[in-house]
Amino acid sequence: MxxxxxxxxxxxxxxxxxxxxxxxxxxxxxxxxxxxxxxxxxxxxxRNYHLFVPLLYQVATAALSPADIAQPIRKILSRHPDIRVVLxxxxxxxxxxxxxxxxxxxxxxxxxxxxxxxxxxxxxxxSYFGHDEWAAVAPGIKTIEDAQHIRARLLGCFERAELSTDPEEQAMLMTVVIVGGGPTGVELAGAVAELTRYALARDFRRIDPRSARILLVEAGPRLLGTFPEHLSRYAQHALGWLGVTVMTGQAVENIEAGGVTIGGRFIPAGTMVWGAGxxxxxxxxxxxxxxxxxxxxxxxxxxxxxxxxxxxxxxxxxxxxxxxxxxxxxxxxxxxxxxxxxxxxxxxxxxxGKPMPPFRFKNRGNTAIVGRSAAVFDFGTRQLKGWLAWILWAVVHVYLLVGFEKRLLVSMQWLWRYLTYERGARLIIGDGPAVSVQQNDGVPLVQSGLPAQPADGDVLADRYRRHPRSPDE
CATH class of the missing domain: 3.50.50.60 (FAD/NAD(P)-binding domain)
Structure with a gap:
């Protein structure tokens, strides 16, 4: 037209x-x-910055800092005098x-x-499919604020588990539920698993982060529904190797502070993230x-x-x-x-005065990373998985970053992380969940100086008491 x-x-x-x-x-x-x-x-x-959204999950899991994937819009367009930026x-x-x-x-x-x-x-x-109230306890990951909030909640739960004396409460705090088995959910689940099993493994004295329970819930029949089926199977196998429990064909019925309900069963959880629609x-x-x-x-x-x-x-x-x-x-x-x-x-x-031509999409391939040396890449006529797909994933994402400085910075961060398994951005900025756990000296945790959300701790503890973990979990 x-x-x-x-x-x-x-x-x-x-x-x-x-x-x-x-x-x-x-x-x-x-x-x-x-x-x-x-x-x-x-x-x-x-906002005054351009955000590289595909790598936000790495901010949420302490692999990158916000400044690594954001660039001021004015700086990007500064060489074009005819372009004005309005905040x-x-x-x-x-x-x-x-x-x-x-x-x-x-x-x-x-x-x-x-x-x-x-x-x-x-x-x-x-989209929360008509349940917008779930957003308060299971945030999505579309903004820097989202990523920082998820990181604070995730790391805060481990801090609180370290101070708890109740093994089942520790287990609840160290349970992470991710809703949605698309690329975002798969990449986030793999990143959380690597964070808990490698970067956090030596940081605590009373808990073992490697025992954290990570659940990836997908209502459809398989993960990565837009990818070929054999790549979906590979992704699920790779996540299983990292210790992620994949639940396909199961829809979330309810999400509240303290856990999720799936198939009529309440699963206590300290951290919940939404990536389903x-x-x-x-x-x-x-x-x-x-x-x-x-x-x-x-x-x-x-x-x-x-x-x-x-x-x-x-x-x-x-x-x-x-x-x-x-x-x-x-x-x-x-x-x-x-x-x-x-x-x-x-x-x-x-x-x-040229007429407006139609747009023709040239598919450069679709990709998702599962974890260290594990990724999938679908070119349409050809598919790759494993180490080579992982390398291509990294090359594509570095190329898409805006500015040489960001490309170099992220590449160096990834190389350092690959060699050392470290994640340097483990900062709790903002509010994490406050849980009324008593320290050894009897002072409530919410008074210990750790960041907290007012009243959220009582809700978490109350949900945990009303929905105890079932023996088969």
Whole structure:
């Protein structure tokens, strides 16, 4: 579907203003493709940094620090004088007046932003399938704050287990439940297992972190459902070797402070993480357009939004189709390719009157790491597993990082970790769960100076007492 203002040349002395909402993989790639063309571009994001989301789980498991995978947006785009960066929270879009509405209480207070072309690349968040209350006790992992919270909770539970004198309470605190058997869940489960069995093994005196119980729960019949079946089997076997208990074909019925209910059985747990489903940003509501059940905006082949003049969507925000008619996967490579394509196409359209060409996705392969020297890589026509897939996984992720400094820094961190099994980012920043465990001197743990969430400890302890561990667990 072509739009009148997309196929006409700009008038003399005028150049349409392109506004990009979101500086993730897609939005940033689009901005960079427009850089140097002389077209005025404004990039809006509620954070001042670009985040490499695929490695967030390594922040949550103390392998990397937040600064290793985040780069200031202004620094990335500093060599493009025609690109302006605005720190602000978008609250809506007026498509009639071509205005992007910003939160007046945010950093920008001088009004809305007018656009001639609008690119929406606002990404996604986790969906709890109608149980949003679960988010408080089983956070997803989409932001740095999420990763730091999970790390604080995970490490905090081991600190509290060290001070407990009750073996069953220790077992509860050292149980980790990860919901969702996609790449995020698999990678997180493997990373937690390696953290407990290697990095933490010598750190404690009264507990053995190697005895931690790690459960990976998947409602579907197998892990990594988008990968070939033999790679799923390999991933499950590799996780089993690390000591992870994989539960497939079982849906979570309830999550509360202190544990999860699966198949009618309550499993006490100190740390729970959600990675089972995603939902798009509220961009569909801003535009008042058709979306799928996950909130993704339906787009035409050229990434334009049907019925709206000069509006485009890409990445996890958009529901586009591949050449075979199947929906495009929510992968970083898809968003990045879409951003590069759209930025180049917009420049050609605005400056030379070229029509907007359709987007064609070139599949570079799909990959997931399970653990040390164990990964899977699906190229479509060929698959790899084991050490070689692990090397390729590392190369791909280092390449996708923004900036030489980050690539070098992460590569050195990984090399050091491979040689020493150490994880240097074992910092408890923010709140971990407070559990009312008594120290030897009779002082409650919540008064010992360790970070705590008010009232959360009593809830955890109460859930543990009401749902004791069954003999077969």
């Amino acid at each position: 072509q739009h009148l203002n997309q196929t006409s040349r700009p008038k003399a002395g005028e150049c349409p203003h392109v506004v990009i909402i979101g500086a993730g993989f897609g939005g940033l790639a689009c901005a960079q493709a427009l850089g140097g063309t002389g077209i005025p571009v404004t990039v809006i994001d509620r 602000g929270e978008v609250t809506g879009v007026d498509t009639e007046r071509r205005l992007v509405r910003l939160n007046p209480d945010g950093p920008r207070r001088d009004g809305d932003i007018r656009y001639d072309r609008l690119v929406i690349a606002t990404g996604s968040s986790y 995603v939902a798009a940003s509220p961009a569909g509501r801003w535009l008042g357009v058709e979306t799928d059940r996950a909130g993704r905006i339906r787009v035409d082949a050229d990434l334009s939004v049907p019925g709206l003049d000069g509006v485009f969507a890409l990445g996890d925000t958009a529901l586009g189709a591949a050449d075979d008619g199947k929906p495009l996967p929510g992968l970083a490579q898809v968003a990045k390719q879409q951003g590069q394509h759209l930025g180049t196409a917009l420049a050609a359209n605005i400056l030379r």
